[in-house]
Amino acid sequence: xxxxxxxxxxxxxxxxxxxxxxxxxxxxxxxxxxxxxxxxxxxxxxxxxxxxxxxxxxxxxxxxxxxxxxxxxxxxxxxxxxxxxxxxxxxxxxxxxxxxxxxxxxxxxxxxxxxxxxxxxxxxxxxxxxxxxxxxxxxxxxxxxxxxxxxxxxxxxxxxxxxxxxxxxxxxxxxxxxxxxxxxxxxxxxxxxxxxxxxxxxxxxxxxxxxxxxxxxxxxxxxxxxxxxxxxxxxxxxxxxxxxxxxxxxxxxxxxxxxxxxxxxxxxxxxxxxxxxxxxxxxxxxxxxxxxxxxxxxxxxxxxxxxxxxxxxxxxxxxxxxxxxxxxxxxxxxxxxxxxxxxxx
Numbered sequence: 001x002x003x004x005x006x007x008x009x010x011x012x013x014x015x016x017x018x019x020x021x022x023x024x025x026x027x028x029x030x031x032x033x034x035x036x037x038x039x040x041x042x043x044x045x046x047x048x049x050x051x052x053x054x055x056x057x058x059x060x061x062x063x064x065x066x067x068x069x070x071x072x073x074x075x076x077x078x079x080x081x082x083x084x085x086x087x088x089x090x091x092x093x094x095x096x097x098x099x100x101x102x103x104x105x106x107x108x109x110x111x112x113x114x115x116x117x118x119x120x121x122x123x124x125x126x127x128x129x130x131x132x133x134x135x136x137x138x139x140x141x142x143x144x145x146x147x148x149x150x151x152x153x154x155x156x157x158x159x160x161x162x163x164x165x166x167x168x169x170x171x172x173x174x175x176x177x178x179x180x181x182x183x184x185x186x187x188x189x190x191x192x193x194x195x196x197x198x199x200x201x202x203x204x205x206x207x208x209x210x211x212x213x214x215x216x217x218x219x220x221x222x223x224x225x226x227x228x229x230x231x232x233x234x235x236x237x238x239x240x241x242x243x244x245x246x247x248x249x250x251x252x253x254x255x256x257x258x259x260x261x262x263x264x265x266x267x268x269x270x271x272x273x274x275x276x277x278x279x280x281x282x283x284x285x286x287x288x289x290x291x292x293x294x295x296x297x298x299x300x301x302x303x304x305x306x307x308x309x310x311x312x313x314x315x316x317x318x319x320x321x322x323x324x325x326x327x328x329x330x331x332x333x334x335x336x337x338x339x340x341x342x343x344x345x
Contacts, residue, residue: 104233133243
């Protein structure tokens, strides 16, 4: 087990390190053993179980948390290479979960039919962090020599990207520079389009993103329209906007509404529309009026606000449990309703 403690928050992170030769059943058995040992050795008895993937249920089904949260940020079963058991495990998790949080409207509409307590929490943004891009005047070394105009993307590079659109746009406008940040996952790097004006700069630290954004002229969300993007709510949308960038996106549902409807992001369908809108944005930077509108919108989208609302729902759940216990047994009550931590699995 690899362990670390965050110096700022005191959060402890324990990461299982397993032999590369493990089969699935052995991996589950080892993770179950490590998790049970971790709980026992640290005397953990009063906690929340917070799930980001239903697959974690395979090694954590013995947990007895005060509250179980399923933080459903994507339709993971639609991703390339998703385990066949993903859907089955999600149904098991729905049966155990007290609260389900979803990361976008389309995902919320899908999951609310499967659980009685589903709550919508669209992508938040650290406005202070990303708005620094509006005043940074020194770019990272690997971007400095790239000419303008620059159209950038930051995020995982996988089957969700429309690589054909990228290749066609780059071929049609060789004077435009396309800068892409992020790790390549689940696709063969050899399939990435190559051209003098396409720059694959690799994965970057979160802290460095504003410096990269500061040197872009447009932020793009060139997603393909397929099963893996049907329910996504890209976090980069509000991050680009906080950085002061004009934004172009393909018609992803959770970008169209609310960003496209409000006129904060330009929605395009196909290469021709992408080129036409990009030309317009390059010729006419964001106005002060539009920036003010963006800032008003983003002021309601902070992660702090999201956490406060999540925390309230969890506290309400604990209160309901205590009331139910007192009603069923007047002489009994929860001995300690103050949850001392969240166990993220």
